[in-house]
Amino acid sequence: MHQASEQSIPTQCTVLIIGGGPAGSSAATFLAQSGIDVVLLEKQAFPRNQVGESLIPHFWKFADLLGVTEKIKAEQFVIKSGGIFAWQDKVRQVKFAEFGYDRPGLHVERDRFDHILLEHAKSIGVSVITEVIVKRVDFSNSELPTVFYTDKRGDTNRESKIRCRYIIDASGHSSFLASQLGTRQTISSELKFLSLWGYYRNSRYLGVDRACHTPDQIQQQLPVTFVMSFSDGWIWHIILRESTSVGLVVHNDKTRGMDKAQRELFFKQTCAEVPYLRELLRDAEFIEDSLQFRPDYSYYSTQICGENYYCIGDAAAFVDPIFSHGVQNAFYNASISTIAIKESLKNPRQRARYSQLCESRMQQFYGFSRALSLGDYGINGVNRELVKPLMKTLPPLELELIYLISQVTNRSENFIQLAQETGVWNSFAEQHIERLTENIHLDFS
Numbered sequence: 001m002h003q004a005s006e007q008s009i010p011t012q013c014t015v016l017i018i019g020g021g022p023a024g025s026s027a028a029t030f031l032a033q034s035g036i037d038v039v040l041l042e043k044q045a046f047p048r049n050q051v052g053e054s055l056i057p058h059f060w061k062f063a064d065l066l067g068v069t070e071k072i073k074a075e076q077f078v079i080k081s082g083g084i085f086a087w088q089d090k091v092r093q094v095k096f097a098e099f100g101y102d103r104p105g106l107h108v109e110r111d112r113f114d115h116i117l118l119e120h121a122k123s124i125g126v127s128v129i130t131e132v133i134v135k136r137v138d139f140s141n142s143e144l145p146t147v148f149y150t151d152k153r154g155d156t157n158r159e160s161k162i163r164c165r166y167i168i169d170a171s172g173h174s175s176f177l178a179s180q181l182g183t184r185q186t187i188s189s190e191l192k193f194l195s196l197w198g199y200y201r202n203s204r205y206l207g208v209d210r211a212c213h214t215p216d217q218i219q220q221q222l223p224v225t226f227v228m229s230f231s232d233g234w235i236w237h238i239i240l241r242e243s244t245s246v247g248l249v250v251h252n253d254k255t256r257g258m259d260k261a262q263r264e265l266f267f268k269q270t271c272a273e274v275p276y277l278r279e280l281l282r283d284a285e286f287i288e289d290s291l292q293f294r295p296d297y298s299y300y301s302t303q304i305c306g307e308n309y310y311c312i313g314d315a316a317a318f319v320d321p322i323f324s325h326g327v328q329n330a331f332y333n334a335s336i337s338t339i340a341i342k343e344s345l346k347n348p349r350q351r352a353r354y355s356q357l358c359e360s361r362m363q364q365f366y367g368f369s370r371a372l373s374l375g376d377y378g379i380n381g382v383n384r385e386l387v388k389p390l391m392k393t394l395p396p397l398e399l400e401l402i403y404l405i406s407q408v409t410n411r412s413e414n415f416i417q418l419a420q421e422t423g424v425w426n427s428f429a430e431q432h433i434e435r436l437t438e439n440i441h442l443d444f445s
Contacts, residue, residue, distance in 0.1 A: 009129055009151065009162060013039040015341060016147050016164035018134050018177075020046060023313025023330035024170030025117040028126040029066050030338040036345070039162065041132040041149060046118055050110035051197055051292065052326045053238045053245050054080070054225045057101040062331035068120045075116060078107035078241055079222055081208040084442070085405070086228035086276055091440050093210065093224070094404060100397045107223065107238050134176060135159060137167060137309075145308055166341050167309040170334075173294065175315050178301040186299050193233065193298060194255065196267045197247035198291040203284040205239040211443040212279065215239065230274045237280055243287060246271060252295065264291045279444040300366065305359040307352050310337040316362060319369045329365065336361050364390050391422045399424065
């Protein structure tokens with residue numbers, strides 16, 4: 001879907017947003033709600049394909065704030081009740097309702113979900129222009145940075161520019177500003193993984209009843225997100241309305257030197273051989289040309305906020321999709337970065353202070369996710385002293401849910417260390433651990 005060619009890009013605005021995914025569109029909406037002049041430039045035409053289909057219930061509070069809840073409900077995405085984790089020799093289940101959530105998670109087609117958010121931003125006055133590629137940013141004038149771009153909608157590749165007071169980089173995995181500023185860092189070599197994902201038709205799925213079901217039963221038996229480990233890494237299985245997303249996360253060495261055809265063969269063979277997954281895909285058909293590939297996907301940035309810029313969502317950092325935190329991080333970052341910008345516009349002399357406060361909050365959030373998702377604590381950008389205060393503020397049920405998920409994936413050491421160092425471990429352990437040890441049985445008949 002192409003933007004009308006007559007839509008022009010102004011030469012100046014208050015806030016320029018790079019990227020139209022959940023982070024960018026949400027930030028645009030939050031700013032427009034306050035009457036702030038926003039221009040959003042997105043390099044692709046929407047709707048466009050994107051991975052990350054599993055959403056945890058936390059996203060609903062941001063949907064409410066954005067005013068987009070009813071539009072999401074109207075789409076009738078697949079409702080998920082929780083997750084099942086088959087990790088090494090143990091199988092555990094998470095049911096959201098048992099942890100105080102009265103609204104479900106969702107399995108969404110990201111092309112539709114992201115398009116809903118972007119169209120919502122347009123509906124409240126955001127100037128959204130797609131098929132525009134941002135090339136570089138000149139910060140020599142700190143009061144009015146200049147963004148250079150190429151408009152791909154026409155026949156010309158002429159470079160143009162727009163000036164703004166603040167820039168929000170929501171460019172996703174490319175980390176546009178962090179790459180330009182040299183602040184993007186990859187994680188340590190032993191933790192370098194890549195992801196391969198593709199889509200199947202007619203895959204069976206695991207329901208909340210721990211049994212295997214055919215796609216036509218999805219209204220009668222709610223599905224779960226299924227995550228499992230195998231010898232080379234871990235796998236996700238997420239049923240959608242007309243297909244199923246299957247992803248492999250493996251060490252970089254597993255596909256080193258492979259071309260596209262070889263990676264696809266590796267993907268199909270792995271899916272056909274791994275226990276549990278091969279049963280789910282027994283009657284399924286791989287959708288040709290659906291395989292996608294992302295190398296070295298875990299990274300962080302040493303600085304994500306400045307006096308006149310904010311990097312949010314995947315443009316700031318990406319940890320690991322195992323806990324389905326990506327879209328939640330995008331919403332959270334959009335919320336707090338736009339608060340900082342709104343306060344800075346009211347009191348420009350304090351903009352450095354607001355950006356630093358935002359930096360601390362976002363690094364705290366990313367650090368907490370990274371400490372739980374990866375096998376490290378205190379390295380790869382995790383600031384222990386910054387993360388600990390967040391641990392103290394989490395309610396008991398939220399702590400219990402995080403501990404359960406980190407335990408079922410054998411990544412609980414960092415959670416336990418954080419809980420012990422912050423003084424919440426003893427009371428938490430006494431009240432909650434006993435009911436989190438059940439090893440369940442899955443029915444694949």
